[in-house]
Amino acid sequence: MSRARIVLGVFLAFMLVAPLALPEFQVTLLNYIGLYSIVALGLVLLTGVGGLTSFGQAAFVGLGAYTTAYLTTVYGVSPWLTLLGGLALTFAVSLFLGFISLRLSGHYLPLGTIAWGISLYFLFGNMEFLGGHTGISSLPAINFFGVLLDSGRKFHYLIWTLALLALLSMHNLLDSRSGRAIRALKGGGLMAESFGVDTAGMKIIIFVYAALLASLSGWLYAHLLRFVNPTPFSINAGIEYLFMAVVGGAASVWGAVIGAGILTILKQWLQDLLPKLLGQSGNFEMIVFGVLLVLLLQRARDGIMPLVVRHFPGSNKPLLPATQALPMRARPAAGEKLLELKAARKAFGGLLAVNDLSFSMSSGEILGLIGPNGAGKSTVFNLVTGVLPPTGGEVSFRGERIDTLSSRAIVMRGMARTFQQVHLLPTMSVLENVAIGAHQRGEKGVVSAALHLERSEEAKLLAEAARQLERVGLGASVHEQAGNLALGQQRILEIARALCADPVLLLLDEPAAGLRYQEKRSLAELLRKLKSEGMSILLVEHDMDFVMKLVDRLVVMDFGEKLAEGLPQEIQANPAVLEAYLGGVK
């Protein structure tokens, strides 16, 4: 048995016995830690994993708590129905808020959540029917299949069962197709989009997911205390929830429990100690929390969890056996026209980066696009892959206009790319990085991922990733962290990821840049092998030697225009090309 399993077993046994053995005060503390863990878990997903932040989680907790408080006391609705009601209300509110703030750059969401967290707090406090600042009391106790949960000791089991289920579902979610897409949000948005991930949609999903967890915690809170008032849902509480997530860190879902535990116990202790020290009463623990968080972010930005995780080395999971391979798209016949640019043009203000460029390539070909620095090669690449819309002209792929399509739509039509600067998720394994390439070949969403109902699809996706890694010769590094590979291997990894998208056309943006001689040779070998298997490749490259030996045909660009087009030996003898590259020879 691994060390992690032993600790987990001890933890579960402790939680089982705790309400029977511990004094009332400690049980209450544990209950609070459970409630806070559920909220912090949502923030670990949102902030730690997804790179978004909300200071308004306490307001979602309040939404869950007030919904059940009002409906159970005024209309006598069963708490189990009000749980659904609270979740539905939170779903609607968070969907709306996410929709309006997540299209904007990252800091609008947290600012928006501060503002709306404050307004909801004042709303709770001023609504007559919600009891104003005095709140609502005498909530019914929850009846759990005949057992009335009317004490903290009994309630303990409900809280921790739900907290552990939330933890498990989050763990499942992160280890899935959707999970990989979520983990790509922070620092890999552009890359994820180019492999078919709807990053804006993913952001909304995790924001809503975190809000729902908060609302669940609020429902539990209301029926544990059987009383609600606005104070615990203030903006300061929202800030403390975020502190918990940051202190715990995102290295593991357990970070939420550890963060909630540390802050709850610390707060309890400081609230005893500080007023005695200072001789007056007040929330002085705020000072310690504030200073602590600044120091933590300066010294250990990833929170406490990495220090804990280090002691629990995980074993490499064996790959699930895939019963069948993913379906592949129909291949074009060799020689069929694949990509065509007609007078494509891109202007950035007054600068004409690409000026009426036309060329075409056919299936089975390796076409090189070369030119001096600033010739517009990368812009052409961005026009073809849908990162930038052209100012004029046409781009067609397999006979279909693609110049108005997004990069997501283009990858689905069978065109996949690598990046000039390697875009990897360094803390994820090589296998997981490559599996992102196959994102658009799966379809199972967040809910089935959280319940792990998508295991057969997941097995197919990972098997495909492993197959492509084998194909490019990285089969031995499957479980390694992508960030630990050498640059040459990272570039090969990017090719494997692109292959995972089942492309008929591969676009490589300077794949040899920064590689050593030996690495370049094995890259060239790989590309020849792919061509022999029928792959078409469009290559932007600087290294003349590398290009000349590899490609079938070349297009030379200079100042945004096509300077020449032809076979490598023709280009090598072309005076205009020599002039552009070497300067005039008199």
Place this chain on the structure above:
Amino acid sequence: MSSLPPLPPDQPANLNAEIALFLIQDGLTNGAIYALLALALVLVFAVTRVIFIPQGEFVTYGALTLASLQLGKLPGTAWLLLGAGLAVALVELTQALRLGAARRIPAIIFKFIIAPAGLLWLTWWAAPQKPALTFQILLTLALVVPLGPMVYRLAYQPLANASVLVLLIISVAVHFAMTGLGLVFFGAEGSRTPPFSDAQFKLGVLNISGQSLWVIGASLGLIVVLYLFFERTIYGKALRATAINRVGARLVGISPAMAGKLSFTLVALIGALSGILIAPITTIYYDSGFLVGLKGFVGAIMGGLVSYPIAAAGALLVGMLEAYSSFWASAYKEVIVFTLIIPVLVWRSLTAHHIEEDEE
């Protein structure tokens, strides 16, 4: 934050011209302060990418320091300045020793230990004598404004290259710490200072209070001074250069640490002055600044945290909205003001053209 006189109970709250004009005056007065804060927030965001949530605490510190001085008491900020100075000195001295730059030590000791101690002594000596208002204001600024660059040095400078998001979390942490310190040094009771001027001017049916004129005049004056600073001085130009292109500014020799400290000095100055101006209008508690600062933020967000004129106009709008909602639905005043951010975000979201790529 309205100074509207309570209506007699038998009189229905009908909006007549007199009240409407009064509300405009009230809205403009508060709006002018929010506008100042909004400008400072845009400035500090442009230069350092810090979303400066603790701006409101400088408002509180400014107001409560002046209030203490007017009561002839030693304000807690004098001790706080010395404490912050000692912390900065510790950080700077450690760094100087590690770099082997021993000749910097005397300057560090003077700047961060002797000068704050001297100010503490001066305040301790001067406060009981209740000096003239001008001297009190200068003393308040001398005690509060240096906290700005000190906060930058302690909390932000070690993380200057972090993402906007990390800097924002730092800001919230600093806000937490400064609010708690405000409670330690000023206590839980609120304070209100006497107005700078008791003059009342009659303009038709409208009574214009001298304090309103002070606030609006001082805000306009400060905006002009800021404009001149950015247009005419080398430091102002350095800040503008940093705001436009951080790397470029660094390449021509503008130190990011200098730009950071300078912008934090400005933001602290504007915060403290706003606190001094607002102190006679409303009762300020140790945690009041947060909401005041956030109202500046609502304005700043309207300008996308980039545009100075839209930020100022937005802040004035916030002031107006607040004045009128305190008349019609005073219990929901804060709800209305902060819910304003939702239509603002909808509008910005509809006008945003693309999904912005994240940093890091």
